[in-house]
Amino acid sequence: MSNPRQRKQQMSVLDRLQRYLPQLVVAPPFLLLVFFVYGFIAWTGIISLTDSRMLPSFDIQGFQQYARLFAMDRWDVAFHNLLIFGSLYVLFALMIGCLLAVLLDQHIRAEGALRTIYLYPMAISFIVTGTAWKWILNPSLGIESYMQKLGWESFQFDWIVNRDMAIYVVVIAAVWQASGFVMALFLSALRTVDEDIIRAAHLDGASTTRIYIGIILPSLRPVFLSAFVILAHLSIKSFDLVVALTNGGPGYSSTLPANFMYEMAFRRNQIGLGAASAMMMLATVAAIIVPYLYSELRAKHHG
Amino acid sequence: MGSMRLGLAALAVLFGSITSHAAPTAEVLHFWTAGGEARAAQSLKSAFEARGGVWDDAPVAGGGGDAMAAVLRARVLAGVPPSVAQLKGQNIREWAEVGALEDLNDIAEQQDWDALLPELLKRSAQFEGEYVAVPLNIHRVDWIWANPKVLDQVGVLPPQTWEEFNEVADKLLAAGIIPLAHGGQPWQDVTLFEVVLLGIGGPDFYRQVYVDLDPEALQSETMIKVFDQMRKLSTYVDPSSPGREWNLATAMVMRGDAAMQIMGDWAKAEFLTAGLKPGEDFICVPSPSRGGYIINSDSFAMFTVDDPEQQAGQQLMASMLLDEDVQKEFNLLKGSIPARLGVNLDGFDECALKSNEDLVHNEARGTVVGSIAHEFVQSGAIRGAFLDVVTEHFNTDMSSQEAVRRLAETVMLAD
Numbered sequence: 001m002s003n004p005r006q007r008k009q010q011m012s013v014l015d016r017l018q019r020y021l022p023q024l025v026v027a028p029p030f031l032l033l034v035f036f037v038y039g040f041i042a043w044t045g046i047i048s049l050t051d052s053r054m055l056p057s058f059d060i061q062g063f064q065q066y067a068r069l070f071a072m073d074r075w076d077v078a079f080h081n082l083l084i085f086g087s088l089y090v091l092f093a094l095m096i097g098c099l100l101a102v103l104l105d106q107h108i109r110a111e112g113a114l115r116t117i118y119l120y121p122m123a124i125s126f127i128v129t130g131t132a133w134k135w136i137l138n139p140s141l142g143i144e145s146y147m148q149k150l151g152w153e154s155f156q157f158d159w160i161v162n163r164d165m166a167i168y169v170v171v172i173a174a175v176w177q178a179s180g181f182v183m184a185l186f187l188s189a190l191r192t193v194d195e196d197i198i199r200a201a202h203l204d205g206a207s208t209t210r211i212y213i214g215i216i217l218p219s220l221r222p223v224f225l226s227a228f229v230i231l232a233h234l235s236i237k238s239f240d241l242v243v244a245l246t247n248g249g250p251g252y253s254s255t256l257p258a259n260f261m262y263e264m265a266f267r268r269n270q271i272g273l274g275a276a277s278a279m280m281m282l283a284t285v286a287a288i289i290v291p292y293l294y295s296e297l298r299a300k301h302h303g
Numbered sequence: 304m305g306s307m308r309l310g311l312a313a314l315a316v317l318f319g320s321i322t323s324h325a326a327p328t329a330e331v332l333h334f335w336t337a338g339g340e341a342r343a344a345q346s347l348k349s350a351f352e353a354r355g356g357v358w359d360d361a362p363v364a365g366g367g368g369d370a371m372a373a374v375l376r377a378r379v380l381a382g383v384p385p386s387v388a389q390l391k392g393q394n395i396r397e398w399a400e401v402g403a404l405e406d407l408n409d410i411a412e413q414q415d416w417d418a419l420l421p422e423l424l425k426r427s428a429q430f431e432g433e434y435v436a437v438p439l440n441i442h443r444v445d446w447i448w449a450n451p452k453v454l455d456q457v458g459v460l461p462p463q464t465w466e467e468f469n470e471v472a473d474k475l476l477a478a479g480i481i482p483l484a485h486g487g488q489p490w491q492d493v494t495l496f497e498v499v500l501l502g503i504g505g506p507d508f509y510r511q512v513y514v515d516l517d518p519e520a521l522q523s524e525t526m527i528k529v530f531d532q533m534r535k536l537s538t539y540v541d542p543s544s545p546g547r548e549w550n551l552a553t554a555m556v557m558r559g560d561a562a563m564q565i566m567g568d569w570a571k572a573e574f575l576t577a578g579l580k581p582g583e584d585f586i587c588v589p590s591p592s593r594g595g596y597i598i599n600s601d602s603f604a605m606f607t608v609d610d611p612e613q614q615a616g617q618q619l620m621a622s623m624l625l626d627e628d629v630q631k632e633f634n635l636l637k638g639s640i641p642a643r644l645g646v647n648l649d650g651f652d653e654c655a656l657k658s659n660e661d662l663v664h665n666e667a668r669g670t671v672v673g674s675i676a677h678e679f680v681q682s683g684a685i686r687g688a689f690l691d692v693v694t695e696h697f698n699t700d701m702s703s704q705e706a707v708r709r710l711a712e713t714v715m716l717a718d
Contacts (some may be wrong), residue, residue: 053684054397055380071716073709074691140543161487161545163698250487250545251698252691266373268683269397 041282048275056271065276074252075277078260081167082284085256086235088168092175093231094224097182102212104183105190115187118180126177130244133173134160163253166246170254174241178234182227189223190216225292232288236281257281327615330359331603332378332385334371337364339572343636350629356619361385379403384606386613387620390436391601392427392679393686398604399430405605407434410621419625419643421662423598423671427679436602437624440639443658444567444597444674445498445590448553448574451583453480453562461563461588465502465532468591472539475562483536484552484561487545489694491552491566493676493686496693498565499532502592506670509595513675516685516718521711530696530703537697545698556585565590567599567677571654572638587654589661596665599677600642688717 051061069075100118104111121129136142137160147155159165193216201211239258242248248255248263255263257277265274329351335344348358363371371389378384384403398404411417411434417425424438449461454471457478462468472482485491501509504525511520520526541561544552553573555561564570574585581587603624605617623629630641635650640659644666648659665671673680675689692713696706 053682055376055401068716073695073713134546138543140541158542161543166545247488247546249489249694249698251694252489253698263687267369268687270684270687 044275044278044282047272048279050272052272052275054269054271061272065272066280068273069276069280074255075257075260077252078255078257079280081254082236082257084167085171085174085238086232088171089174089178089235090228090231092171093178093182094227096175096179097227098186098217100179100183101186101190104187115184119184120180121177122181124177126240127244129173129177130241133169133176134245137169160246161250163250166250166254170238170242170245170256173245174235174238177241178231182231185223185227186220189220193219229289229292233285236285236288257284326355326357326612327619328357328359328610328612329387329616329620330361330385330613331387331389331620332361332363332371332375333389334363334368335389336362338576339636339638343633346632346636347624347629350623350626350632351620354619354623356616379606384608386608386610386617387603387605389601390604391599391677392673393682394678395427395436395602395604396430397682398606399435403606404430404435405607405617407437407605407621410434410618414622414625416625419645421598421642421644421666421671422669423673424600424642427600427673428602436604437621438600438602438642439624439630440601440634440637440642441658441662442567442569442599442639442677443589443661444494444599444677445501445565445592445595446568446570446654447563447565447588447590448556448570449563449586449588450556450559450561451586453556453559456480461586462591464591465499469535471562472535476539481541481555481561482539482563484555484564485536485540485544486547486549486552487540487694487698488547488549489690490676491549492694492697493690494567494674495536495565495697496529496533496689497597497674497676498590498592499536500529501595501597501672502590503529503532505593506595506672509672513672514680516714518711518715521714522707526707526710527703530706533693533697533706534703567674568654568658569638571652575638575652581652581654587657589657594665594668594670596661596671597674598671599674599679600639684717685714688713 046058046060047056048065049060049062050057051059051064104115104118108114137157139145139156139158139161144155144157147157160169197215198211201215206214237258238256239262242254242256242259246254248259257280261274261277261281263274264270264277331348333344335341344362348360351358363374368389372394375385375388379398390398395404416428416434420428420438421441424441428434428436428438447461453475454461457471457474457480459471459474462471475482485495497509497513500512504512508520508525511517512526549566549570550573552561552564553566553570556564557574557577557579568587571581571587574581579585603620605621608614608617625643627641627643627646630643630646631648631650634641634655638655640648640651640655640662644663648656651659662671675681675686678686681689689710692706692710695701695709696703701709
């Protein structure tokens with residue numbers, strides 16, 4: 001027989017266990033996250049301030065690596081390309097994805113099959129996409145030579161070997177890959193729009209176009225936002241598509257910052273410079289994600 | 304089931320301990336994973352095993368050695384380096400600088416490597432006077448590979464000077480043939496660049512630019528001429544070249560779509576694999592220059608390890624690699640010529656014989672130089688600076704003056 005006091009103590013142990021159990025369960029993944037994500041971000045940050053070359057060193061030199069980074073034409077090109085690629089990729093993937101979703105939403109036949117066809121590119125690895133498009137767009141193997149053989153002698157489509165246009169080829173392949181995914185996001189959101197509102201609008205005599213523009217699309221705002229954030233960060237970390245499609249060429253005219261980072265850190269034994277460029281990429285991601293998080297959190301507070 | 308697995312594991316441990324006690328072992332990290340290169344590596348393995356060693360193969364495919372370099376770095380940082388790794392040029396120096404390489408002086412003295420190796424290879428295998436690597440082969444970079452039937456069509460001979468090269472190319476162009484098969488990748492652009500640099504500047508100027516990074520040489524009138532010739536070459540290349548692999552360019556010469564390719568003698572392996580005969584179906588001529596020989600060479604370096612079997616393996620490996628028969632067999636398969644001088648070259652083809660003859664000749668005159676495109680001289684950062692500017696010039700309409708200015712600036716920035 002235990003006295004009440006002992007029982008109370010036992011209870012409190014159980015109580016405490018119950019209270020801390022969730023924390024205990026969450027703690028290991030949390031620690032792993034802190035270590036492997038934020039720990040390594042901090043480590044990269046430190047390395048970017050050192051004179052590390054082939055092996056990491058911890059000899060802090062200040063912002064020298066950043067100064068070198070900004071003096072390099074190659075970094076300029078890579079960063080400009082990111083602006084071009086990022087904005088066009090996000091814009092076109094959103095537009096095409098949204099349009100496809102609206103068209104598929106018209107209760108057409110074989111919708112399931114079509115949806116799968118459009119979504120399928122997302123399941124393909126970037127390396128495959130890149131290699132296939134590289135062949136399709138090569139002037140002496142692909143579309144250009146095919147059209148010329150058909151008899152359209154003056155046909156020209158040589159963007160992939162044209163240094164001013166090569167980055168747009170990367171945009172084409174990336175948009176092809178992502179549009180289906182964006183479509184799926186929008187389609188599932190379209191299906192959640194309240195049918196009654198649409199019917200009411202129909203009764204009031206609004207045309208389908210007006211209903212879409214005035215009622216349905218505005219109600220998709222959260223999906224727009226999440227699609228935007230997903231696409232934006234995908235564009236900043238793009239790497240393999242460029243490797244497979246143009247390998248950064250002609251010259252280095254189609255490199256992106258991720259390619260720059262890889263080239264410096266792993267091919268040129270310039271770990272410090274590579275780390276500095278990685279930090280600049282992080283800053284770019286933060287510039288997009290932080291306002292988004294801020295607006296989300298604020299919305300919750302007010303809501 | 305469980306006990307059987309345990310038994311097997313015990314057996315494996317037992318077996319493993321027996322073999323590792325019995326023999327010197329070498330774990331060899333390399334990136335020779337394809338075709339002739341893989342067969343060449345295999346020949347080293349057979350030779351090592353015939354001498355009683357255990358070859359623990361650790362090939363890392365991909366990226367022309369980038370993947371291997373990443374593995375090597377990770378393993379050294381983790382404190383478990385491979386006992387033997389394929390390294391070359393500046394990377395040998397950089398690893399030696401951090402004290403990761405085993406000193407091979409005893410074996411070198413015993414076998415008198417000083418007398419066996421060409422001067423440039425000797426220097427690349429040494430760090431502060433100590434041997435830290437064993438050179439395996441010599442590839443020559445400054446070759447023109449030509450299709451003689453295509454040259455006959457327009458009635459020209461392989462060019463001896465760059466003026467002649469331009470005349471020949473203009474004639475080919477007029478006949479609707481691509482004069483120069485080329486893959487527009489930065490390292491291939493720089494391969495052209497260094498061949499032109501040697502051809503127009505000569506070996507001394509080449510060294511001032513490539514080895515000393517002499518600002519005066521970098522900004523000299525001769526450099527402008529080099530870039531002028533590069534501009535010429537860029538007009539002799541077909542428009543689809545950007546991004547093309549070098550072996551596809553070689554195939555263009557084989558098919559007769561293009562007349563010539565400027566590439567190191569690994570291109571020969573492509574012709575031979577296709578069943579073509581040197582001298583008949585394809586010809587090799589040194590690229591135009593007033594003497595000089597651009598070298599690319601692979602080495603094995605021994606990383607410092609604690610395990611006595613691995614150390615014994617390193618000794619065995621180092622003492623075997625410059626053996627005459629080992630050198631001969633390895634280089635026959637690799638398409639290069641032996642790293643040590645004075646090997647009997649029976650069985651080598653005429654391009655290899657020509658390469659060897661020129662090597663001996665240039666060695667005597669001290670005009671053997673190292674390649675940047677193939678990472679034989681200079682650090683990754685300097686090589687990168689050359690790659691960036693040369694490829695940018697080759698692919699745009701940048702003027703030679705602008706290219707020279709940018710090259711000097713970028714090289715200084717990278718140094």
